[in-house]
Structures are given as structure tokens and as C-alpha cells.
Amino acid sequence: MPNVVVLGTGMAGFGAAHRLGQEGITPVMYDKNAYYGGHTMSFRHEPGFVFDIGPHISFTKDERIQELLADNVDQRYETIQISLNNYWRGYWPQHPVQLHLHGLPEDVVVKVIADFVEERQKPDGPINNYNDWLLASFGPTFAELFPKQYTRKYHLTTAENMSTDWLGPRIYRPTLEEVLRGAISASSPNIHYITHFRYPTQGGFVSYLHRFVPLGNIKLNHELVSVDPGINELAFSNGVRTRYDELISSVPLPDLIRMIKGVPADVLEASRRLACSSCVLVNIGVDREDISSAHMTYFYDEDICFTRLGFPHMLCDANAPKGMGSIQAEVYFSDKYRPFSGKPEDWIQPVIDDLRRCGLLRDSDRVVFRTAMYLPYANIIFDLDRAAALKTVHGYLDDIGISYCGRYGDWGYLWTDESFKSGEAAAEAVLSKPAAFQAKRRVHSG
Numbered sequence: 001m002p003n004v005v006v007l008g009t010g011m012a013g014f015g016a017a018h019r020l021g022q023e024g025i026t027p028v029m030y031d032k033n034a035y036y037g038g039h040t041m042s043f044r045h046e047p048g049f050v051f052d053i054g055p056h057i058s059f060t061k062d063e064r065i066q067e068l069l070a071d072n073v074d075q076r077y078e079t080i081q082i083s084l085n086n087y088w089r090g091y092w093p094q095h096p097v098q099l100h101l102h103g104l105p106e107d108v109v110v111k112v113i114a115d116f117v118e119e120r121q122k123p124d125g126p127i128n129n130y131n132d133w134l135l136a137s138f139g140p141t142f143a144e145l146f147p148k149q150y151t152r153k154y155h156l157t158t159a160e161n162m163s164t165d166w167l168g169p170r171i172y173r174p175t176l177e178e179v180l181r182g183a184i185s186a187s188s189p190n191i192h193y194i195t196h197f198r199y200p201t202q203g204g205f206v207s208y209l210h211r212f213v214p215l216g217n218i219k220l221n222h223e224l225v226s227v228d229p230g231i232n233e234l235a236f237s238n239g240v241r242t243r244y245d246e247l248i249s250s251v252p253l254p255d256l257i258r259m260i261k262g263v264p265a266d267v268l269e270a271s272r273r274l275a276c277s278s279c280v281l282v283n284i285g286v287d288r289e290d291i292s293s294a295h296m297t298y299f300y301d302e303d304i305c306f307t308r309l310g311f312p313h314m315l316c317d318a319n320a321p322k323g324m325g326s327i328q329a330e331v332y333f334s335d336k337y338r339p340f341s342g343k344p345e346d347w348i349q350p351v352i353d354d355l356r357r358c359g360l361l362r363d364s365d366r367v368v369f370r371t372a373m374y375l376p377y378a379n380i381i382f383d384l385d386r387a388a389a390l391k392t393v394h395g396y397l398d399d400i401g402i403s404y405c406g407r408y409g410d411w412g413y414l415w416t417d418e419s420f421k422s423g424e425a426a427a428e429a430v431l432s433k434p435a436a437f438q439a440k441r442r443v444h445s446g
């Protein structure tokens, strides 16, 4: 049996294990955490609140993944039509704002539309960064009041310092007619790349992963601290050492690279230029369930500490005690652009204060549960350094034969389904390697 080691037990790690399992290979899977699931873990707290690690919903359009996840929970999942809104200076426009200007201050609406028309009449100019794209798509007023402000809160850098290769369907570029309809009428169509989502009926998002566990020989509480690619050896902080024939890693690239013995200085330097946001998640339980009509709300104002709110009790009944509601706030940082210091708990009170300020929490509400956690890796920041730095780092890993996968191995804007498939692809690449590995597989399969 070839000794394939998978680092990480998140969606990517299990994607790799799933593909290897189809060839009769059970990898050894190491994870530093005391639990499997990585970012898809869910925690249950008394008196019955379930919080995921950040809002996690499954909106994959890939039917194979849909079926796989549905089978993993014995078809017990909710299918929900998504409702998203925004908060901006006391207004609550529907999402995306560019299609729902109705109800915003008249001067703002007029200026946004005038800019939009003017911009559309200009000849197409070069798009060198996200700022150029925003100006060409929306004109300066809308760009500054909404996406540029949001960028500073969510990506922690300026739109001028970002590329556009992450956009995909994420930000809708409307026609003039769509903008006008949304400005005139409160009931313009809901255009978003996510329309419906699924969520397990019980146990939080991590329920989707329980059935994957037998696919690997899982070793929790194993934090990788060093990799010696010369002798294919891994060392863990608990003193364990092990060898591998093939290594598939979903460990964040900056961490993995600095652990590799003999890594060249330019590769190390490139890995340090890779930017990611980190996040403080503040979880609040309230003695009232009608807190919001939306599953998620985006906050643009820079004097409100959180960037996004999710309401886990709206995903399924089992996420909160009957009659109670839950709120999860995301407050973003970045080692490169806005380093986090202090304790995650320091953000509980500022979050509660801002929830009251925007009116989501009422004076009469009782906060019955509160907790906070820090995520050192949240969203990849597509700054202008990323592409070149990533090419150097990935090129080096290719040279030393370490396969990478997942959101923090591919270093992209991957959702859970994409992370899973990235793990599958990494396993596929390993399986298609010639020479010794193939020979071992032939011996194994007789």
C-alpha cells in the first residue's frame, strides 16, 4: 500500500481521501486541531446554539457534490431560498445594492444613475485593477459609497491594490435598465449568483462531513512543524515523525513553506507576500428569533466594526433553542494590512454595541450567550502581489513533489465544493504519477 499522507481534514483533505479511496488507498490524515472538518466545523453550545466557523451554506451547482453531501446526511437537509440585504448609513437595501437603489436618499440615487450613464458613454479603457473595474462598471459615486468601502473592510486593502481575477460572478454588473428599475421600484428582481442553498437539518454544516471520516486514518492533535523533502519526512509538535511516499497538503501556504527544510530565500520571501484576511467571529445568542429577515447582511460603514452578519437560527430549527435567535458577526483583520492584536473576546462588546446602534438588537433583548473565536486564515486577498508570489511558491512545491489543494493550498477564493474538488484533483495528480508510485499501486492491486 503506498503511503500517501494528507495534511488537513477539511473539505480539501477529504476530497483527496475520497479520490484515493476509489483506488483502494486509505491515506493517513494529520490535523493540528482536536477535531476534523477544518473551517466546516460546527460547535454546539448550551443552551442549544449551533455556530459554524463563519456562515457556511452549500450553494454548489455541481449535482455530483450535491448528491454526495445529501447522502452524507441521509437526505436530511433544508433547501432555503436565500435572502440577503445590506446596511448603509441607516438604510437596509436588498442585495445587490446596485439593483436596489430604491429607498436610498434621492441625491445619492440621482448621482449614482448620472454617473452610471456617463460611464457607459465613455470608450472602454484599460482595466488594470479592481478600482478600474468598479469605476467602469458603476461610476465613481456608487463605487466609493459601496464596493470600495466594503473592500477596505473585507479585503483590508484598497481597490487600487487588487486584481480582478477573483470576481467571477461575485459582483453583478447591471444594465442601465436594471439600475433604473431598481431605483424606481421596491420589487425589482433578485439577481444573485446564489438563489437557493442547502444546510443540514441537524448538527450544523459539519454534518456533511461525518461520513467521510472512514476514508482516512485520521490523526488529530498533530500539528506539522517541519517537512524534510530530501528524505520525505514530516515532524509534528507532539514529537511524532513519519515518512511519506506522496504528500498532499491543504495547510496554508505561508505556514507550509516556512516549515520546509532548505526552502530557498526567494520562495520564503514570496510566501510572505501572500495576503489573507483573518477574522474574529463573535457569536451571540438572543432571547428573540425575529431579529432579521435576511440570512446574511453586508455592512459598508467603516464605523461599524463588523463586515457581515449571519443568523444561524434561520438556517435550521436545530441551530437555536426554540424562540431564540443567533447572530454571528465577522470582524476582519490581516497580518499584512491590519494585524490583529489582543483577544477575540475584546470584540464581543463592540459587536453588541454596533448591533444596538443599527437597531438589530433592541434594549429589551437579553443576550443569553456570547463567545468569540479567532480564525488566522479566512479569505485570500487578491492584492497585486498575489499572482507573481503564488507562481513562485507553487512552482517550488511542484519541483519538490508536494501536492497542494484547498482554499489555502491553491490560495484562491474557493467555496467548500471547490475545495473538495481541489483535493480530488491533487489526489488525481498523485495517482497519475509514474515510476515507483505506480509500481506500488500495481503490486497492491495484484
Ligand SMILES: Cc1cc2nc3c(=O)[nH]c(=O)nc-3n(C[C@H](O)[C@H](O)[C@H](O)COP(=O)(O)OP(=O)(O)OC[C@H]3O[C@@H](n4cnc5c(N)ncnc54)[C@H](O)[C@@H]3O)c2cc1C
Residues within 6 Å of the ligand: 007, 008, 009, 010, 011, 012, 013, 030, 031, 032, 033, 036, 037, 038, 039, 040, 053, 054, 055, 056, 057, 058, 059, 222, 223, 224, 225, 250, 251, 252, 255, 279, 330, 377, 378, 379, 405, 406, 407, 408, 409, 414, 415, 416, 417, 419
Ligand atoms: C468566514 C467564511 C465563510 C465561508 N462561507 C462559506 C459558505 O457559506 N459556503 C461555502 O461553500 N464555503 C464557505 N467558505 C469557504 C470554505 O470554508 C472553504 O472553501 C473550505 O472550508 C476550505 O477547506 P480546506 O480543506 O481547503 O481548508 P480548511 O478547512 O482550512 O482545512 C485545512 C486543515 O489543515 C489543518 N492544518 C493547518 N495547519 C496545519 C498544521 N500545521 N498541521 C496540521 N494540520 C494543519 C487545519 O486545522 C484544517 O483542518 C467560507 C469561508 C470562510 C472563512
